[in-house]
Amino acid sequence: MRIWLSRPHMGGTEQDYVGEAFESNFIAPAGPQLDQFEAGFADYIGQDVHCLAVSSGTAALHLALRMQNLDQGDEVWVSSMTFAGGVFPIIYENATPVFFDLSPESWTICPDLLEEALKAAGKRGKLPKAIIPTDLYGQSCDLARLEGLANEYEVPLIVDSAESAGANFRDRKCGSGGDMAILSFNGNKIITTGGGGMLVSKDEKVIEMARFLSTQAKDVAQHYQHSTYGYNYRMSNVAAAIGLGQLEVLDQRAIQRRNIFDRYSKALGNVPGVAFMPEPEWSTSSRWLTTATFDENLCGLNREMISQALLKKEIDSRPMWKPMHKQPLFDGKSYVGSGFDEKLFDNGLCLPSGSDMTIDEQDEVISLLLNILNP
Incomplete structure (x- = not known):
């Protein structure tokens, strides 16, 4: 059987909640399960937050940007290494993205680059209308630095926590940061x-x-x-019913994925040329995806060769996000950084990380990687 990158993993009560929705005939967007999911997620995040469940993380980000009253040409500063859905809403609102590099400390947006750019933009009198940092692969960005800079320059901070449900920044849950935050419940x-x-x-x-x-x-x-235009972005009551069951196992899923990461890193961490995504002292990553880099000069194989070797054995993997400033769509857009994210893309690979992976499946992937890296 194929070993997938990250499959849906049900907890066992989802069907019960969906059954309740069917029995009550609340199939349309509104319904008690939707209300419960929003309230339950707000309780989980803490920090006295309020939640709105919508059709996608991209929809959530679009709503956040719509409320910034953007005009054509306004700048929105954003992590360059992110999923395209974390950038497309900037285009929807006719604004201009400016892409930022990552910090080697965390593989999330570099606060030093942001601070320097904000100082320069403040002197020019052209600050961005919003900043969107991405919590990458389950790891929080440095909220303390970013929230401090956003407050100092009075720029809205919209944290893209699409990939970091179940992770923490210090004692805060990811999703609690900035003026707004968005999360994703996509299938993977x-x-x-x-x-x-x-x-x-x-x-x-x-x-x-x-x-x-x-x-x-x-x-x-x-x-x-x-009196104004809107969108058909609400989550359905049936989808929210699934979310209620999933919310019950969220912390368990984070623990399971962290355990999978630990097995990878212990088995492969000393192999020359192999490095795993670091975890700063202020972050407890959910390790949504275990992400590693492979230096061909040291380990003899590049990430594409490794990915193809895995695929031959029906094992799924995926390159890291291609930085947005390298995408044809954004050719010529501004980029701030030295290309650290480009190096991660060139060398980085996401390994199978699903919380439903058995020990035997984990051992199969690890054994194959050891064999091809130590022929």
């Missing part, structure tokens, strides 16, 4: 609703405005009346 994420996302904010008015926009921006009236 640490928990899934089949497809979905969450917008999180401590400001209840922000969430209420996003709720209004996410349901076609219908005015309060007996008839359909619209």
Whole structure:
């Protein structure tokens, strides 16, 4: 059987919650399971946050940016190494992305580069309208630095926590950062609703405005009346029912994935040329995906050769995100950095990390990697 990169992993109660939704006939977007999922996730995140469940993480980010009242040409600063859905909403709002490199300490957006750029932009009188750092592969960005800079320069901070449900920044859950944060429940994420996302904010008015926009921006009236345009972005009640069961096992899934990472790193950490994503003292990563780099000069194989060797044995893997500033779509857009993220892309590979991987499956992947790296 194929060993997948990251499969959905049900906890056992999801069908019960879905059954309740069917029995009550709350199949449409509104319903008690949706309300419970939003409330339950807010309780899980803590920090007195409010939550809005929507159709995807991209939808959540689009709503967050829509509320920034962006004009054509306004800049939004964003991690370059991220999934495209973490950048596309900038285009939806006719703004201009400026891409930033990562810190070698954390493989998340570099606060030093941001600080330097903010100082220069402040002197020019052209600060960005928002900053979007990405929690990469389950690891929090440096929220203390980023929140401090955002407050100092009065720039909204929208944290892309799509990949970091179940992770922590110090004693805070990922998803609690910035003015707003977004999460994803796509099928390959640490928990899934089949497809979905969450917008999180401590400001209840922000969430209420996003709720209004996410349901076609219908005015309060007996008839359909619209004073502005909105979107069909709400999560369905049935998807939220799946989320209720998944939420019950979120911390367990993070532990399972951290254990898988530990087995990889202990087995391969001393192989010349192999390095794993670091974990700063302020972060407890969920290790959504175990990510490693392979230096061909030291280990004799590049990441594509390793990926193909795995594929021949029906083992799934994936290159790291191609930085957005290297994508044809964003050719010519501004980039701030030295190309550390480019090196990660050239050498980095995401290894099978699903929380449903058996010990035998983990051993199979590790054994194959050891064999091809130590012929």
